Amino acid sequence: MRRSSTKKKSAESVATDLFRSELSSAIKKKKSNKTTSSKASTKEMDRIDQLFNQYANRSSNLIDPEGIEKLCSNLDVSHTDIRILMLAWKMKAEKQGYFTNEEWRRALKALRADTLNKLKKALPELEKEVRRPTNFADFYAYAFNYCLTEEKQKSIDIETICQLLEIVMGSTFRAQVDYFVEYLKIQNDYKVINMDQWMGLYRFCNEISFPDMGNYNPELAWPLILDNFVEWIAEKRA
Template identity: 30%
Template sequence: MGQCVTSCRGDSSFARRPGKRPKVAREAKCNGEVSVSSNGPKRGLDSGRPHGPKRHSSCLGEMVGGVGGRCVGVGCPLGEAEAEDGRLEQLFQRYRDEQQDVILSDGVERLCADLGLHPADFLVLAFAWKCNAATMCCFTRCEFFQGCRALRADSIKSLRAKLPAVHGELRDDAAFRDLYCFAFQFALEANEGQRALPRATAAAMWRLVFVPRPPALLPRWLVFLDENPEGVRGVSRDTWQMFLNFAQAVEPDMSGYSEDEAWPSLFDAFAEWQFGKQRPQVPGAAGRKENECLLTGVLTCARDDYQVII
């Protein structure tokens, strides 16, 4: 998935490290630890689950059973769920790694190709969000099934048709914020002990996550990051999350910004840099002398021309 920012292979700065496979450090648990709503995946236990008879569940989601866990007749929910499970299993197996029961970078690239998407496409990030994927370039079985079921898709054709609808869903502020917060953790190499995103990684992810809702301040912010590689070495989780508020409150001309607000120090450095760019440049002594000589020459030529005319 290009680590969901750029291509997983080739000259990408997010390329897979040679000889290393992503660590799948956790067994995906599917009995209620992840719930799906219309606003995207929600992480954490669902404490509001109603009490009652325990229903059967699988990595594909909760299946509804009748008396004794069985039902009969056309349209039986259990039978329909089992049929959908089978289609999703076939889809998963198409991209599954040969050695591990997960989809790794090669499989993600094939999935993107079948969907007609570049690995750096925003919709690839959106699918990872729907899957609540923990690691770039890797989908566990449960993550893949969760994403497909959230989109109500069980084939490449239906995935291709349903994914663009995520753009409409993200018009909702709460849904977009959830995606935005997900993007930080998704880009983080937590297995390597990483707690902050490198500057280049953060910049690439900002470009990607804001595709459906780009703030006016974003272009100047990215230029600032590019021109200050030594001053901006990493982006913490707090800085990442606060930037969404900052970008919504502050305009490119810095209207809406106040030094009295408790912004992270990186934002204050950006404001100082931006104010410096906006301040008119006053020429120094050498510049003033050059301007005076130029002006004197123009006036002399004009005087001589006037004398010739007379």
């Protein structure tokens, strides 16, 4: 009986040792994978920083308008291309025409773009991401805020708004943008556009049938500029 008990304990001991060995091996493997992943992530960030330094102004450590122009040239896109604005949105860039290293890292790491070629290939996917309805409203609002050049600025001049509309909405709501830009350029009541009016236009494009505008109700909470815009179109067609 004692021998049997000894054999049983011996078997249990072997099983325990085997379990501990496997557990130890699994932990070591996990740590090794984590270390490898950490090293890969560090190398990726180093490459992202190296790319940043190719365009950054050394004295300010910022990618300034000149650096952005160089970046656009290397990406074979115009500086007015909507994808550059989308890239700024992805960075959550705060100041128009300037990218900080932190903003640059945020976007390129998310896009898995640690080389110029990878960034170029990532732009079409970025555009798809932004154009999802859940993201586009945020991007549209961001575009307005990005164009505010002063800290306490609340509105944007008509000329800039017309250019911004062309970039942000032109490819999606061509007819509405053409009419609204024409109206803004000939009217004399407004010199600037604020955020409420800007977002009102976005709602207008998404909710109002165009060009008949039969479902537009001026009694609802529309910015006055849109009431005037609808009246102007009606007179224009009369």
